[in-house]
Amino acid sequence: GGPLLNMKGEVIGINTAIIASGQGIGFAIPSNMAAGIVEQIKSGKKVSRGWIGVTIQDVDENTAKALGMEHPSGALVASVLDDEPAAKAGIEAGDVITKVNGKSVEDASALLRAIAAHKPGTSVPLDVWRNGKAVTMDVTLGDRQTGVNSGKPSEAGQKQQNQGQLGLTVRPIKDEERRELKLEGKGGLLVLDVDPSKPAAEAGVRPGDVIVKANRQAVSSPEDLSKIVAGEGSKRGAVMLQINRRGENIFRAVPVSSGK
The missing domain is CATH 2.30.42.10 (PDZ domain)
Structure with missing residues (x-):
């Protein structure tokens, strides 16, 4: 616990864990992410984040070449969970998600943060690289906390x-x-x-x-x-x-x- 400060005394994160033997190695939640959570708690709502239901990996240089991409960026979809938001929107394994709501995502971690920043139930446009060209798909996000859509939980979500x-x-x-x-x-x-x-x-x-x-x-x-x-x-x-x-x-x- 406690704030993580920069050299100017500004709070940039909330400490969550410190490795005592690692000479200052620790882990913290970014302050901008925490700010959104605080607002949800203050409004009396549960803390929730967006979810699309895919497994993803980074795009390396060879993968980018094989897919006809100019640069290695975005998140490669390794698999899509049945009856989850991505599947319902038509996203397929082998697609590369390059943008969320018009903003570029550089890698798999960036995609996770971008999706989590949106509220479940909202429709978010995703730019996808497929078969050598870019297409845009609108995905209605599920709830990341439960791993299911805002409707009835799917079998995959229950397991x-x-x-x-x-x-x-x-x-x-x-x-x-x-x-x-x-x-x-x-x-x-x-x-x-x-x-x-x-x-x-x-x-x-x-x-x-x-x-x-x-x-x-x-x-x-x-x-x-x-x-x-x-x-x-x-x-x-x-x-x-x-x-x-x-x-x-x-x-x-x-x-x-x-x-x-």
Whole structure:
């Protein structure tokens, strides 16, 4: 807790976690993001953010070339959740979202922040690069807190679960997704969404990642991950995630608050 100040004494963020052994390494919620949340609380409403229901990844130089883009920018849609806002608007896997409401997004994290800044239920135009040309699609946003539309919760929304402390929304990976990603063994959690203000985003976890293990323990359900985070993660101050990212095995250490 507490304010994060710049050299002019201006509040630029709210501290959320500090790594004691990292010589000043910490995590904070940007002040402009917090300001919007404060206004929602003051108006007597629940805190909510926009959601479109896709898994995304950054566009690298080779991907941009393959898609006929002049520059590597935007967020590549890796998958689209059934019956969620993006699917209803016609967005497809392989599309690259380049703008939100007329403003450019440079990467996947920028897209998450741009969508989260809009209220659920509003219609937002997205510029999409598809088949060598740009098209615009209007998407009516769902609620990011629940992962469902403002109407009846979908089956996909009911099965996923928000890992609040890490800032992840995950669900068990499906058999067809496992075959597509050529994953061995059983279990694994697909990362659907990453809160840009939480530790997982700072540690480099991305939507589309598959969490295979946490602290060297296999995870098959959101509950498995929650237990490890609340147990060993809380005691040690961090949790080590083993991630499969497009066939590559990587590790990401995510800070965890002790809750004291």
